[in-house]
Amino acid sequence: MTAPLLALEDLRVSYPAPGGERVVVDGLSLALERGAIGCLLGASGCGKTTVMRAVAGFEPLRAGRVVLAGRELSRPYAMVPAEQRGIGMMFQDYALFPHLDVAGNVGFGLAGRTRAQRRARIGEVLALVGLEDRADAWPHELSGGQQQRVALARALAPSPRLLLLDEPFSNLDIDTREHLAAELRAILRATGTTALLVTHDQAEAFAIADAIGVMDAGRILQWADAQTLYAQPADAIVAGFIGRGSVVAGSALGLAEGGRVLVRPDRLVPDPAGALRGEVVTVTFRGPGRVALLRLPGGEVVEIDLPAELVPTPGTVLALRLSKAGLVRFP
Numbered sequence: 001m002t003a004p005l006l007a008l009e010d011l012r013v014s015y016p017a018p019g020g021e022r023v024v025v026d027g028l029s030l031a032l033e034r035g036a037i038g039c040l041l042g043a044s045g046c047g048k049t050t051v052m053r054a055v056a057g058f059e060p061l062r063a064g065r066v067v068l069a070g071r072e073l074s075r076p077y078a079m080v081p082a083e084q085r086g087i088g089m090m091f092q093d094y095a096l097f098p099h100l101d102v103a104g105n106v107g108f109g110l111a112g113r114t115r116a117q118r119r120a121r122i123g124e125v126l127a128l129v130g131l132e133d134r135a136d137a138w139p140h141e142l143s144g145g146q147q148q149r150v151a152l153a154r155a156l157a158p159s160p161r162l163l164l165l166d167e168p169f170s171n172l173d174i175d176t177r178e179h180l181a182a183e184l185r186a187i188l189r190a191t192g193t194t195a196l197l198v199t200h201d202q203a204e205a206f207a208i209a210d211a212i213g214v215m216d217a218g219r220i221l222q223w224a225d226a227q228t229l230y231a232q233p234a235d236a237i238v239a240g241f242i243g244r245g246s247v248v249a250g251s252a253l254g255l256a257e258g259g260r261v262l263v264r265p266d267r268l269v270p271d272p273a274g275a276l277r278g279e280v281v282t283v284t285f286r287g288p289g290r291v292a293l294l295r296l297p298g299g300e301v302v303e304i305d306l307p308a309e310l311v312p313t314p315g316t317v318l319a320l321r322l323s324k325a326g327l328v329r330f331p
């Protein structure tokens with residue numbers, strides 16, 4: 001087995017807090033192969049940005065190691081300075097330098113090259129992000145999406161070993177985000193760039209990443225590809241975070257085994273012959289179909305997709321059949 005390009009081993013990071021320290025990342029490990037795109041996904045405040053800052057060299061470690069291409073970059077009391085790590089960054093508060101034009105921004109990290117080499121590299125990465133004709137533009141003349149592309153070109157220009165992207169599209173509208181997510185994946189692939197991305201948006205993680213780490217309270221609960229996270233979530237927290245679905249008591253679904261069960265919206269099917277019952281709480285048009293919230297006899301509420309011809313009014317009791325294929329159970 002080849003060694004991963006990036007290895008985070010048992011990281012612990014803390015911040016000063018009244019009366020001591022507050023640990024915000026604890027026992028976090030992951031490995032990223034060369035050329036792979038990894039993603040940390042989790043709710044606000046779970047520690048995603050802190051991990052990125054630790055990898056970038058902005059936060060010291062309390063425990064663990066950061067290793068890039070076989071070189072130890074951080075361990076407790078020892079850090080390679082951020083600028084010597086060979087890591088490119090595009091963080092949430094990415095800002096283009098307003099006093100530099102697009103070419104100046106993109107060429108910023110290209111010190112030590114001749115003028116001609118700089119110009120060639122700037123042209124190359126601008127072509128990669130589709131802005132080769134905007135080299136002379138000023139940042140304020142560009143749309144938000146174009147500015148984001150310039151920021152990406154700036155981060156890619158020095159050919160970093162690893163690219164860190166923290167909520168790179170957070171300040172863009174949803175259409176632009178989706179478009180750029182696909183574009184970003186294609187660009188990272190085309191350049192063979194290894195990247196670690198942070199987002200709290202599952203669709204973005206699914207669109208871009210090869211492997212996704214679902215984080216909660218400073219830990220990775222599960223590190224897997226999108227299909228695995230959806231089909232085999234490691235626990236109820238991952239299940240709640242990935243995809244639509246409700247985690248309810250098995251007994252509420254007539255299952256003998258006990259424990260809790262993940263019900264995706266297509267698992268409970270309205271069927272006059274079905275043995276289960278659910279009272280309609282709300283019906284909402286989502287496009288292309290409708291979804292209903294149903295209250296099960298035990299009081300728990302599940303979401304189901306309704307067939308097109310069925311538009312029940314709240315209070316109706318539906319007969320339901322449970323489709324057990326691929327049902328996920330938790331102890």
Ligand SMILES: Nc1ncnc2c1ncn2[C@@H]1O[C@H](COP(=O)(O)OP(=O)(O)OP(=O)(O)O)[C@@H](O)[C@H]1O
Nearest residue numbers: 015016024042043044045046047048049050051200
């Ligand atoms: N410089 C700091 N000093 C003290 N506490 C901090 C500092 N930076 C972050 N924290 C705290 O550490 C925790 C993790 O923050 P972090 O920014 O890593 O989370 P996140 O998952 O990236 O959140 P978001 O999605 O909102 O950016 C939060 O509770 C935050 O308040």
